[in-house]
Amino acid sequence: MKAMRTVDPVRHAERRQGILEAAGRCFVRDGFRGASISGICAEAGISPGHLYHYFPSKEAILAALAEARMEQVAAQFARIMAAPDVVEALLAAMDAARARHRRDGAGGHAVLFDLLAESVRNPALAQILRSHSATMRRLLADVIRQGQVHGTIDPGLPPEPTAGVLMSVIDGARTLPLRDPKLDAEASLGLLKTLITRFLAPPA
Amino acid sequence: MKAMRTVDPVRHAERRQGILEAAGRCFVRDGFRGASISGICAEAGISPGHLYHYFPSKEAILAALAEARMEQVAAQFARIMAAPDVVEALLAAMDAARARHRRDGAGGHAVLFDLLAESVRNPALAQILRSHSATMRRLLADVIRQGQVHGTIDPGLPPEPTAGVLMSVIDGARTLPLRDPKLDAEASLGLLKTLITRFLAPPA
């Protein structure tokens, strides 16, 4: 046996993560199709040849990024859903989405829409989107079931489809600032809370 | 005065329209960044040199297409809003959106998300989106005001912001089939109707 050099998996993972974060910034700035490998390399401070030792293709970068991002969103979602009251938890989720928007600006929305548009044409991406959506939907549906048992949510609402509709409301809220830049965000947030509350409330 | 050849504005407009339609198909298939000028030319059956006598740039094609599409959506929206009952009109709008999805498939959604993502980075596009959104929102707000006078809508809801939120619900509904391909569309549509009805109903 001659000299062997062992790989450092920690360093490798760190570098990979760095590339992913750089790519994330590029995708926010230019979109998936608009972002270039050379731009991502510049952002990450590496050469193009090197990048291909960490990801086999540009598409793989997007897939890995989508995977990571959705995992963290789902995790945050799970944390919020642990709140005592169910409706309160949902409203907290809305607040969290709003806070994220304040921090990231409109660019944060662009990546979601880019991802949605791309997933129509990219089956692998669609699979990632659907898998995480299903996870979140199941979680939300469980929370709804709890609420129905506790009497705070209309028992006539089917949990799974209702969870899907609520998620679509959260998605739709992301279009608000794009369609109206002068939007009163607080007022709209209040209305969305009213909407959710009235939707879920048990009939009198 | 030497020989003069008069332009035929009708032919010109027709050809322009043809290019726009071809570009629309390409954008649905490949997205805005993904679609190529040569591809659009092939689809329209013309040469690249010729295309640039109708549009000064690829971006101009997208802008013109967005303008045309949103104008027709706004027109259809206006027609639906003319219904006698207000809430009924909204539910009819949801039905119309669903029918459009049945006809165009998921591609129809891709263009909207592409447009939304692109408008974050393209101010001209953002302007078009916002202008038409404002038109539709005003229209919807008027309808809401009517409903409040007639007593079918909660008078406590501020018309303009409420109209914005309702539009965002319609936007969000477009993510439903993407996040869940096995979705029971009819059930979700019914839930969305319930959501709108309960949201707008005057408190007992």
Place this chain on the structure above:
DNA sequence: GCATAATTAGAATGATCGCTCCATCCAGGT
């Protein structure tokens, strides 16, 4: 300290991009 494999850079590749340029064609006005 040396061999070796992992790591890194950077040039080169072929394709494709949006777009321009120029030659040709053709339909009118005279």
Place this chain on the structure above:
DNA sequence: ACCTGGATGGAGCGATCATTCTAATTATGC
């Protein structure tokens, strides 16, 4: 008939794209 200028086609421009290749450098086990 013939001139003229819009309509049209298509080659070609420089730039840039994602990706690959090669070569140099670095770090590790012996």
